Amino acid sequence: MSRIGVPEKQKEKQKPVASWLDVDYFTEERRAIKALTVILRTAGCRWRTCTMCGYWQESAEVTQADILAQLEHALTKSPQEEFILKIFTSGSFLDDHELSSETRKRIAQMVQARREIKKLIVETRPEFVSPTTIEDLQVVERLELAIGLETADDFIRSRFIIKGFSFDEYKKAAEIAKDYGALVKTYLLLKPPFVAEKKAIEDVIKSAQRVAQYSSTISLNLCTVQKQTPLEALWRRRYYRPPWLWSAVDAIMGIASQKLVVISDPVGAGHERGPHNCGTCDPRIIAAIRSFNKTQNVQVLEALNEVECTCRNVWQMLLSSDDFLFGSTTA
Template identity: 65%
Template sequence: MRMYKNKNKTPVASWYDYDFFTEERRAIKSLTVILRTAGCQWRRCVMCGYWQESADARLVQADILTQLERALRDCPEEEFILKIFTSGSFLDEQEISSDTRRAIAEMVKRREAVKKLVVETRPEFVSAEKIESLNGIENLEFAIGLETANDFIRSEYIKKGFSFDDYRTAADTVIGCGAIVKTYLLLKPPFVSEKRAIEDAIKSAELVSDYSSTISLNLCNIQKYTPLENLWRDGYYRPPLLWSVVDAITEIKRRDFVVISDPVGAGYKRGPHNCGACDNEIKKAIKKFNITQDLSVFKRLDELDFACGCKDVWQALIDYDAFLFDSKPFL
């Protein structure tokens, strides 16, 4: 990963990896660029500190193009997926003006190696007119952070500020313009138990599957200076166990959806983690699954002799939750 100093003419970061290319069902190289813009206008989601990476007030739109040029300067000649993120919304005029968006589209179209462009946006910024300003880009994907199809969890626990209907309207507009949607779901929002979180992710995946070419299961982690960090410090929140991640991915994949999950911070106390002894193997398996979509990578985990036994602890936690909430005498 290339990190840049906090200057308006440099992106926050850029890095290469491999991604599953949904349209052709294979893995190819990807370049992620995080542009430094004015940042997300909403800034109220309890787990999110991305807006802290915003540019200062001196930023002008030309700086954004300079940032992208720098990130693309030594991009590969072989085909790759380009992901342009902004720590906010690519379609928000306050972050990226329509002229800048058009200039970015031209820059992307000039690079034949770019097989696909992925950008992120909140639903309220989606319009046919803005999407059409990106016309001519082969394989255009809009990632929307729905987090959950459950309106109560999204509005009360995550403070996301838009409804499932808002998401559906935006997704319909994207699809109507010939582009595709990636939906981000959040595994383990605050105040939701381990078992309920897995169930919520699976149920949400089912409800968004008609709109989404890919489901990205985002594993809740503790970012600095966020309300979630306060909950975590006071002992009211723990990131998901990695066994929950494997379980949720497995169930979503069994429903025949394309699902990926970047294990950001896996194995660390601020990220999804188990006992420490088995975390690395599970993280590797998740990364392998992302580019193969092959569930057998998780079956192999059962063959590994983890002396830690923490899968039993996870299973006991899930069973206990079921006993408390699903058994009639305790309702």
């Protein structure tokens, strides 16, 4: 028991899984801005089947009051100046099973009351996007829904990621969001399981093209090997290697060349479970990606051409062997 008589475990439920302050790109104003990210602990994602996802491990039995207390706790880190508030639940913010309509409305009011918050970003699966759930947030001036589409290719999404929704469902959700004046950020996943390196790069570039009309921003997630996931089982048996950082750079440049805003947080980069190169050149590439995120200036990525690391040749050979082994003209 704590000093004031609240069980310690209960106190933990009133703290978010994590919260941190960093810098993000403010697409509407084409500039960098501070961002407060909050991961709320909720009942967790209802789907729980995606092959690379271990977020269900962060779920718990919490009350709606606990969730509001978690957010209050995280907001104590708010900067004095304007910022973007990103609220993630390791699931879907618009799922009533995680957050009730009443809780969403209370959160919307908390956001509205803080004038420094320039935009609220929340994550959700598309099946929870409806006029009713978006209306819960209508008092928020700028709302962005982040949807983990992963790829525009229904085959890869349904067979390799087991995502459980189609591209059409994503499009429908994006259209509802648009009708209500909300923006959409689309997550694409670089290198799901069973997809070769070169195909993976091509897939996210092609996917970005297909989602461009629905998305204000593309968030390119570089696949990491999370614990207790089917992907981890593959990786342990050496059937999977996370993407090369060279691939990430290639993919980001390919997406940016379509005049799209693309950000990519290199989570776990440089580690064996995350996107990595040889170990020597990784820090320089990670720094360039981080810098690109804040500026959208492709020159910082182009400058990596000057990095003379032998692993680049290995990566290039790998891509050309993908062509040779799988055929370059397959659909």
